[in-house]
Amino acid sequence: MANLEIDMEKNQFLHEIETKESSNIPYGCRKGVCGQCVVELNDHHNVLKPKTEDEKIILSVIGRNKENHRLACTCESIKSGKIFIDLI
């Protein structure tokens, strides 16, 4: 699927970014509950915080157990930089 390259600022949630690339992410609740926004994170150069326990639970419930599976809406940056994700 499409590989997206997205620039993030420090302390920003991915779902707050409105670009042509980020508009392809299929958001639903934007609260880490529905699981619609699952993506594969290819590289983020430690830009993003690690998965929370709640994110791990939702990913497990929807059967997305790969290490690089993330809920896009819960991805929060700890510094500025580029992230690279694939849509599933």
Ligand code: FES
């Ligand atoms: S949009 Fe619902 S979990 Fe991300």
